Amino acid sequence: MKDESNPKPAAAATPAATELCIAAVEQPSVTQRGISTVALDPTRSAVVYTYDPQLITDAQVEKLARDATGEFHDRWQTCTLHLNREGGRLCESCSLRLERSVQALPGVRRATASYLGGALTVTFDQTQLSDSGLLSALRRIGARVRPLTATTSDGLQTSTVTIEFWLAGITLLGMLTGWAAGNWAGPPALMFAAYIAAYVAGGYFGLRASLQALRRGVIEIDLLMVLAACGAAAVGQPFEGGLLLFLFSLSNAMQSYSFGRTKTAVEALIRLRPNKALVVTPAGTQEMLVEQVAVGAHIRILPGAHVPLDGVVIEGESSVNEASLTGEALPKNKRRDDAVLAGSINIDGTLLVRVGRAAADSTLARLIRHVEQAQSEKAPTQRLIDAFEQRYAVVVIAATAALIVLPPLLGGISFQAAFSRAITVMVAASPCALVISTPATISLRNCKCSAPRCTLQGWRPRGGSRHHSGGGN
Structure with missing residues (x-):
């Protein structure tokens, strides 16, 4: 803190208070006689006190800082819950909307969610919310959550990943068979049946996910992919549509597999601890x-x-x-x-x-909690893309519709020609390589670092760390 008559830089600083705890630390401190300001210094991971040494001693400031950070630990609790998967590409756009809804709940300071990781982490005020109260509030806003217990494997998750890989394989086989039959004078019925099988297998999860996302009011990449594939088939290019379906279905399967391995690593950690x-x-x-x-x-x-x-x-x-x-x-x-x-x-x-x-x-329990919480965290790049992909899909679909409708109305081009050009634009715009590659790359890194000896948490620059270390440690 700083006194205008006798300024002195802060000599006492407590470790790593961030945006989650700065308010809790500042509120009781600024009312203390002799304390001028409380400031967060993320570069040093510290809370900096400026004060008048004539009114308060260094030892008193240090005690105040320790008491304030200790109160933070007693007041705020972080809870990680299992989040049931739903929506397109596990609806990471939906997860951003869920985060905003959870953060609007009374007593909640911060929430991070990932349908891909299957986890929701909430930091809340224990004076306003209990564990059971938080669970009830989350279910009231439509979050499909349950207490996170990783002691047993998720058989449904494993079987779903297996089915996703099988359907991606069927899509590839059907796409190649249809292309071969069409280019090498094969039976038309074989070509037709092969492409139908490829579209059904490749579009099953995408169409189901798109409908789930639409029920939440979200238009995202999966819907764009399904429409582009159907449009490609309508203009006589079923192979290109099948290729889109294969890329997206394979990407989804790879992401689900890599995060499934991460959950397996958590289960292995828990099995180390006897009951x-x-x-x-x-x-x-x-x-x-x-x-x-x-x-x-x-x-x-x-x-x-x-x-x-x-x-x-x-x-x-x-x-x-x-x-x-x-x-x-x-x-x-x-x-x-x-x-x-x-x-x-x-x-x-x-x-x-x-x-x-x-x-x-215990050390093991804290390690398990860190890994569980890391499943709900995302890299800044992935957060940016999750927010961007919904707008991207809306813009591409709207542009395609405009290219289909406007040219024939303005004259000079037939509806068939306008439709063919518009579908070409949609196919070229879907999939977006950045949208499809970034989540897969990050999930692969998470998979590679899921062993007990290599734990990632947060994926943010050190200056943006959100984790608080108590002043007494």
């Missing part, structure tokens, strides 16, 4: 759910067992394999006062461990 722990008490050893084990309790870890909770060894010695968490191939020898991480494997000795963190705060 129960052997708790040592004065009355003996008893088995308890990890969520019921208190910090400071003593747990016994037998040879060959997974470590259930983060803690410190107080008795025993053993080799522990942490490869699934850290990527280190060689086991580490653990003895008294050494830290052990939940999810690692105790190899050859019995350990007595004092629990250092609750189950929800």
Whole structure:
């Protein structure tokens, strides 16, 4: 803070408060005597206090900053929910509309959604919304969400991806068969049947997705693709229409597959954490759910067992394999006062461990939460394209309609010629290479980095980081 009579630059700064927490930090701080302003410095990931040293000391400013950021942690909670897939190209345009609707709910500070990733992440004020209240509010606005439990595989998702690949293959086969029959004097019935099979297989998910998006009031790329393919067939170019259907159906299948692998990686992480722990008490050893084990309790870890909770060894010695968490191939020898991480494997000795963190705060639990939240995040380029593609589709469809209607009305060209030219424009404009390539490229990167040793979250420049580190850490 800054005092006009005796200006002094801020000497106390707390780590990384961003747009999610700056209001929570600033509100109680500016009312403190001696504090002039609270400013966010994203380049240093800090909240900067300007103050009058004659009215408030450095230690008091630091305590104020720690109290404010601690209050933020107590007040704001981030929840990740499973978002059922729907709409065209998993309707990423619809996800932007859903984000705006969720952010308009009372108590919600931020929301990110991705139908492709199948996740909705919401940061909300616990003083205004409970977990159950948030779930009810989301369902009232039409969000098809449920608590995110990745302990079991999504069989429906897996079967859908398989069907998408099969239909893309049928589209390619039908397209090539129809082209061969048409160019090499094959039976007309074979050519007709092959193209029909290609259009039905390639357009099934696109048409269904387009109808779902239209019910939400969204016109997007899938509808443009279906109309362009049908228009190409109408002007005697069924191969070009089939090629559009194949490209889009293959792109959708590849995206679904790559994100399915990411979810599989999350499931593998969760399987590392056992559900129960052997708790040592004065009355003996008893088995308890990890969520019921208190910090400071003593747990016994037998040879060959997974470590259930983060803690410190107080008795025993053993080799522990942490490869699934850290990527280190060689086991580490653990003895008294050494830290052990939940999810690692105790190899050859019995350990007595004092629990250092609750189950929800363990290193493994936080890693799982980061991966789950990352599924709802998008790169800035992808966000731009998701917002652009809907307008792009509307403009191309409207331009095509104008090219069909206006030239015959103004004279000088027949309706058939105008229709053929308009469809040529639509086919040339669909698909847009940028729209089809960017989500696939990013999802491939997400797939490649889905292993436990490589975790991506947010995909934003460091200066735009939205994640807050408490002042006391």
